[in-house]
Structures are given as C-alpha cells and as structure tokens.
Amino acid sequence: MNRRNYSPSNSEGSIPSNFSRHSPSKYQGYISYSRQRKGEKAVWQPRFWEHQIRDKSDLVNHVDYIHFNPVKNGLVKAPKDWKRSSFLRYVNRGIYSLDWGTDEDIKFSDNIGRE
Incomplete structure (x- = not known):
C-alpha cells in the first residue's frame, strides 16, 4: 500500500481525544476554570483553523x-522518533x-498546515 491509496479508518478520528486523556499532566499546562468546567484539557488551542480535506x-x-512537523520544529531528528505520533502505525501498514523524513x-x- 502506498500513501496515494490510503483511506483513513474511523478509529483515527479519536486520536486527539485519546491523546488528551492519556497525555502526562506536564504537557497539559494551566487549565483555566472555564476549561475545567467544560472538561477541556490545555493541550489543544481553544480555537482552530478549519480545513475540509478536498x-x-x-x-x-x-x-x-x-x-x-516535529522534525521541522527541531523536536526530533525523524518522524519515527516522535513517540505520540501515528507515524509508526502508517509504517506498519x-x-x-x-x-x-x-x-x-x-x-x-x-x-x-496554514489554513
């Protein structure tokens, strides 16, 4: 299988939710009272840029x-080194x-990435 023939599975839609639930508190930062009331974590920006995949x-x-992106921003030397990435699942498939990369x-x- 190559990247041009890829179709996402339904389980990948839960990646942000799973990440938020399982990420260590040191990555979650300050959680405002408003976010606490809504059960939101401080991992994600309160706003987002919507982009519909065409x-x-x-x-x-x-x-x-x-x-x-983690390589581009100097956090790791290769995508395979970013522990919270779905990259290795894509490699296994x-x-x-x-x-x-x-x-x-x-x-x-x-x-x-700038929408």
Whole structure:
C-alpha cells in the first residue's frame, strides 16, 4: 500500500481525544476554570483553523505535514522518533518507509498546515 491509496479508518478520528486523556499532566499546562468546567484539557488551542480535506492528494499532503512537523520544529531528528505520533502505525501498514523524513527536508506548499 502506498500513501496515494490510503483511506483513513474511523478509529483515527479519536486520536486527539485519546491523546488528551492519556497525555502526562506536564504537557497539559494551566487549565483555566472555564476549561475545567467544560472538561477541556490545555493541550489543544481553544480555537482552530478549519480545513475540509478536498481529495486524496490533499489528505496525503496534510498527513505528511502532521508526521513531519516535529522534525521541522527541531523536536526530533525523524518522524519515527516522535513517540505520540501515528507515524509508526502508517509504517506498519506499508504507507511510509521507516526512514521517511529522516535525511530529507520535505517542503510543503504554502497552503498546507496554514489554513
């Protein structure tokens, strides 16, 4: 299977929820009274930029961006090193090679990740 033929499973929609529930408190920061009342964690921004995925190519570009973002920001040397990433699940499914994004500077168009 390659990234161009990928279709997401329903379970991947729960990734933010699972991350919030299982992330250590040191990553959650200050939780305001308002957020506490709503049961929200401070991991996520209170606002977001909505982007509707237009087609498979747009999906692939955004998933690539998400997996490469910790490398781009200097947090790890390779996507495989980011522990809370779905990257290794994609590798196990044959969508990425384990060394994807390791020794390359991946460029994204200006509209990816800035919507």
